[in-house]
Amino acid sequence: MKQIIKNIENNISKLGILALLISLGIMFSCEDNTLPETGSIADLTAPQSSFSFTQGVGPDEEWKDYTFSNQSQSSTTYSWAFGDGDTSTEIEPAHTFAGEGTYTVTLTAKDGLEVMSTSSQEITVIKPLVVVAITPEISGADFEDIAEVCGTGDSRDCWRLSGAAIHKTTSDGESDTRGVKYPSGNGDNRVTYQAFSVSPNTKYALTVRYALQADGDAIRASVIDGQLSNFSEFASATLLGQESGTINDGKGNFNTITVSFETGANTDISILFDHDGNTKDSYLDNAAVKPE
Template sequence: MKNLKTNNVSVFAKFKTLLLIVALSCFNSCDDNELPEAGSIPDLTPPSALFSASQGEGAGDEWKTVFFSNQSNSATSYSWDFGDGNMSTDFEPSNEYSGEGTYTVTLVARDNLGVESTFTDTVEVTQPPAPTVPDPTLINADFDKLPKSSGSDCSCSAWINKSLGDQGESSSGNGGSDNVVKFDNNEPDHVYQEFEVVPNADYTISVVVQFKSLVNNTPPMDAMFEIRVLSGSGYVSGYTPTYYTDSASFPQDDFGYTTIAQVEDAANNLLTETITNPSDDSYITYTYTFNAGNNTSVALFMRGIGGAATGNFGYNSGDEEIRADSVVITAN
């Protein structure tokens, strides 16, 4: 019996040893994913990727840029695919697209444990419509006989700049009385007015003009009518234009353009047109276009030319009287 008991104990001890060996073997060969690292904790706040997008605004190509707002949670790094071949790892990037279109944007957000979240959305890039450009405001564009800041009423009211010539005079024509401005025979008569424009906008100017018949029916017909649109960069240094609302408020001297040399400088001219005598004394509408360039203010200067230079201004209207009935400027 003693020997049996001893044998039983020996067998049991060997069995326990075998179990321990199996257990240790299993522990050493188990996959790391099946058993957590010592001291590790679960990822209780995995990342969540999310973004919103807004299109740029403003002049030029600013509309092509899309700005992305990152609304992800629990992430520490980001990978962006903007759908046009461009990538970024910035937190809140922007991307300039080549033009209009629908683009698929993908954001991958990661945390420090390497866990990823992906969010995909489309962005629509559209070119905004061109803003409506208002028509310029001209005062006394019909050349009516109105009050001016000093002196008697005149069809040239709101149109005087005595630094550039003599003021045009009141006359009657085209079915009305005191309703046109005339550029007299062999006088340096002119009209001048500044007005507000939108940079880079296109405009159309229409002027209704009449050339009177030849003086004593004797050639040559030398009178010509000149139209210039002058850029604001040619104003007298330090001058800020004021856009008056009535003819009596306009100054008559020492503002805007102050010399004929400035007027005739090609760099200051956005439009220069010369109308020759058509040998027709009816009122004819002449139409031209110009672009405002980078100006917010321009000046319209019209005068008679063709005669021999006289006086302080170096020009005159020639032999035939010229009359202007109206001027209209519209945005295209």
């Protein structure tokens, strides 16, 4: 009888251990130890494909070059199709199109669970028009008094400004041609002014030749944003650039003043040359304004 009871107890013990092992197996089998890859949140945040692009800028063929900015969310891998047969798996690729045309660029973004999102944009690749900047014609730029210049034959009539005394002309210009003469002394300040039109948002350079005879003397070149009706407006005018020539190489030995400037939105500008009581006569010749 005792042996029968002992056998029953052993069987119950074995059944308990077996039940325990089965229970543990169920617990472990219910756990999911697989984690989504970086950037993926299962069942909460699906991938969202999105991108922008920028066209290249430059003097040659850069207009064919595009760079792409990847703005996708919750994604780990990317596949680009540029609409011309080329593809890429880079996050933010650069691509050169063969030429002008309309291309459908597609970005497919995936997360670690292989959930995907696709977005497409049409890109019209066009070679930019080359805008030729205006090269203004400066009337009487060489200060020669010739027939019909400025309508009168007197080059000074191209350069007058109300409220200011006009420069004198002289045969002591560059290479013994006619040019501007600014007489010496504080009581005889002369002004040389002209207004004209230029291209907007364009870089230009004003150049003019000058000669001085005394150290400390100077001739000033100013580029004005806008046009003046009277010299009194000059003191408060907005300047696009201003430079002074101060090299004294003596009469007949000319140097260059260069004023680099950008026009901005205004297409109407003006230039003004003046001095401030030079101790000796000074000279000016051959003014020009050209795109840089």
